[in-house]
Amino acid sequence: MGKAHVYRRDHINTDEIIPARYLNTDEEEELARHCMEDLDAGFVEKAGEGDVIVAGDDFGCGSSREHAVWAIRGAKVRTVIARSFARIFYRNAINCGFYLIESNEAVERINDGDEVEIDFEAGLIKDKTSGIEISFSPLPDFALEIIGDGGLLEHVKKEMQGN
Amino acid sequence: MAMTITEKILARAAGKQSVRSGELVDAAIDVVMCHDVTTPPAISMLIEKGIDRVFDAEKIVVTPDHFQPAKDVKSAELHRRLDEWARRHRIKHYYRLGRAGVCHALLPEQGHIRPGEVIVGGDSHTCTYGAFAAFSTGIGSTDLAAAIATGRLWFKVPASIKIVLKGSLGPGVYSKDVILAVIGRIGTDGALYRAMEFSGPALADMSMEARMTITNMAIEAGAKNGIIGFDDTTENYLNEHLRDNKDYTVYESDEDAEYAAIEEFDCCEIEPMVALPHLPSGGVPVGQCSGRRMDQAYIGSCTNGRIEDLRIAAGIMKGKKVAIRTLIVPATPTIWKQAKDEGLFDVFYDAECVVAAPTCGACLGGFMGVLAAGEKCVSTTNRNFVGRMGHPESEVYLASPATAAASAIEGKLADAREVV
Numbered sequence: 001m002g003k004a005h006v007y008r009r010d011h012i013n014t015d016e017i018i019p020a021r022y023l024n025t026d027e028e029e030e031l032a033r034h035c036m037e038d039l040d041a042g043f044v045e046k047a048g049e050g051d052v053i054v055a056g057d058d059f060g061c062g063s064s065r066e067h068a069v070w071a072i073r074g075a076k077v078r079t080v081i082a083r084s085f086a087r088i089f090y091r092n093a094i095n096c097g098f099y100l101i102e103s104n105e106a107v108e109r110i111n112d113g114d115e116v117e118i119d120f121e122a123g124l125i126k127d128k129t130s131g132i133e134i135s136f137s138p139l140p141d142f143a144l145e146i147i148g149d150g151g152l153l154e155h156v157k158k159e160m161q162g163n
Numbered sequence: 164m165a166m167t168i169t170e171k172i173l174a175r176a177a178g179k180q181s182v183r184s185g186e187l188v189d190a191a192i193d194v195v196m197c198h199d200v201t202t203p204p205a206i207s208m209l210i211e212k213g214i215d216r217v218f219d220a221e222k223i224v225v226t227p228d229h230f231q232p233a234k235d236v237k238s239a240e241l242h243r244r245l246d247e248w249a250r251r252h253r254i255k256h257y258y259r260l261g262r263a264g265v266c267h268a269l270l271p272e273q274g275h276i277r278p279g280e281v282i283v284g285g286d287s288h289t290c291t292y293g294a295f296a297a298f299s300t301g302i303g304s305t306d307l308a309a310a311i312a313t314g315r316l317w318f319k320v321p322a323s324i325k326i327v328l329k330g331s332l333g334p335g336v337y338s339k340d341v342i343l344a345v346i347g348r349i350g351t352d353g354a355l356y357r358a359m360e361f362s363g364p365a366l367a368d369m370s371m372e373a374r375m376t377i378t379n380m381a382i383e384a385g386a387k388n389g390i391i392g393f394d395d396t397t398e399n400y401l402n403e404h405l406r407d408n409k410d411y412t413v414y415e416s417d418e419d420a421e422y423a424a425i426e427e428f429d430c431c432e433i434e435p436m437v438a439l440p441h442l443p444s445g446g447v448p449v450g451q452c453s454g455r456r457m458d459q460a461y462i463g464s465c466t467n468g469r470i471e472d473l474r475i476a477a478g479i480m481k482g483k484k485v486a487i488r489t490l491i492v493p494a495t496p497t498i499w500k501q502a503k504d505e506g507l508f509d510v511f512y513d514a515e516c517v518v519a520a521p522t523c524g525a526c527l528g529g530f531m532g533v534l535a536a537g538e539k540c541v542s543t544t545n546r547n548f549v550g551r552m553g554h555p556e557s558e559v560y561l562a563s564p565a566t567a568a569a570s571a572i573e574g575k576l577a578d579a580r581e582v583v
């Protein structure tokens with residue numbers, strides 16, 4: 001269970017998630033200290049283990065920096081729920097084994113600060129604060145397979161060894 | 164089955180007769196582009212997973228560019244990791260300081276891009292290379308690691324949007340204005356997950372440099388790739404730039420190929436454009452925002468740091484002085500030398516601009532031209548997101564080299580056609 005940090009905005013881009021001025025490192029802990037900094041300077045202070053970010057359309061647009069996923073993961077955020085994701089961010093998240101949720105309903109109904117619990121297997125978001133439950137469709141099979149293997153490189157390794 | 168050029172290239176790379184949009188394919192990669200920000204983490208991942216190998220040392224092109232030359236100890240460490248890896252694996256095309264340049268300007272210039280190929284790079288603007296009738300897309304570090312080790316990647320075949328550029332460009336209007344107008348209409352997610360296929364008579368008049376400005380910004384509309392068909396201009400450029408391997412296959416879209424949408428633009432009506440902060444889709448004709456005071460002008464980057472761009476800027480600045488801080492950053496050493504030999508540096512010096520060495524630098528708020536709080540910069544780059552070139556309260560106005568040069572002279576956003 002974690003808290004929802006709701007940004008009802010579209011096009012939250014990778015420069016806001018992790019500004020380029022911090023790309024001189026790829027250490028996750030360091031990146032996490034600046035997670036969402038140019039969007040919400042107080043984010044890292046208030047984010048806790050298992051929290052979720054909720055946002056509008058096109059989350060993660062902009063650069064291909066996987067650092068954006070690492071910064072969010074490093075800040076111990078469990079998942080991002082958005083109306084839609086930018087292509088490279090979506091791909092990077094899957095490749096890292098980081099689960100994303102697309103849901104219009106969740107973006108409309110979850111309020112900032114709500115306690116939410118997510119059952120990934122059942123495809124269910126439970127908003128403990130408001131008592132509502134929202135179902136979501138799971139990621140496509142190939143994505144689940146990669147996430148199940150622990151990310152793309154583990155998946156690739158498995159295939160290499162299989163051959 | 165009728166296919167688009169993007170589908171044909173992916174079908175070839177996947178070893179199939181045909182593919183359809185939406186289909187997942189496992190494609191062979193022809194070229195992998197590596198730079199100093201996203202490649203070091205990919206290298207570390209490969210080492211950590213025990214698969215520290217490269218699929219083909221001749222098909223990987225490495226150039227540090229983002230923080231090149233190293234701006235601080237941390238970026239020096241990134242370069243050291245990149246360097247150690249490139250040497251250890253005997254990467255054939257490894258461009259070190261002195262030959263390194265902004266990746267998307269460097270690879271075509273050095274003859275690494277061929278029509279019909281599949282090119283990936285650890286950078287979102289890798290879509291630039293689609294100007295050469297190739298499939299080219301940006302990826303993150305994990306994908307990059309997989310591509311480096313195996314030479315293969317999974318792709319979902321994108322549906323295509325056809326962007327038809329009709330008519331021809333008016334005087335003082337450039338390909339940058341065209342792409343800003345396109346993104347202004349369809350929005351930053353107007354081509355999400357799609358291929359943006361550009362066609363139409365206006366392209367015929369454009370040089371490869373000008374076309375690259377267009378495909379460069381396909382990602383700013385959310386596209387997976389941007390692509391332009393092959394013609395004489397493409398062929399002439401390749402004849403001049405390809406070195407060892409001059410073989411390539413030309414694919415073109417079938418007449419009856421399926422498109423998710425078709426958008427037509429009458430280029431005769433496009434004005435010089437400025438994308439207002441903070442989205443590349445914020446384009447308005449310069450007339451609607453001229454007079455807005457600027458603090459800095461930046462002419463460079465993978466979008467507009469090529470020789471043609473510098474010539475345009477110099478043409479406007481000749482015999483004048485800039486009113487604000489102005490940085491000129493030739494994107495590659497070859498462009499730098501060309502600009503010097505053509506006397507453009509004298510023009511820039513006389514105009515009181517600074518000419519820097521090739522780097523991404525200030526384009527991403529890295530170094531060499533970072534903005535303070537509240538400052539405004541007219542820039543020939545491709546992104547004007549919050550904090551992109553410095554302080555989160557600074558502002559970036561995207562424009563063509565002509566508009567940036569004219570604005571530098573006036574100290575405020577200006578229409579180059581009126582600066583005489």
Ligand code: SF4
Pocket residue numbers: 228229265266267286288464465466522523526527544545
């Ligand atoms: S010039 Fe700017 S946009 Fe182009 S690759 Fe460098 S940082 Fe990215």
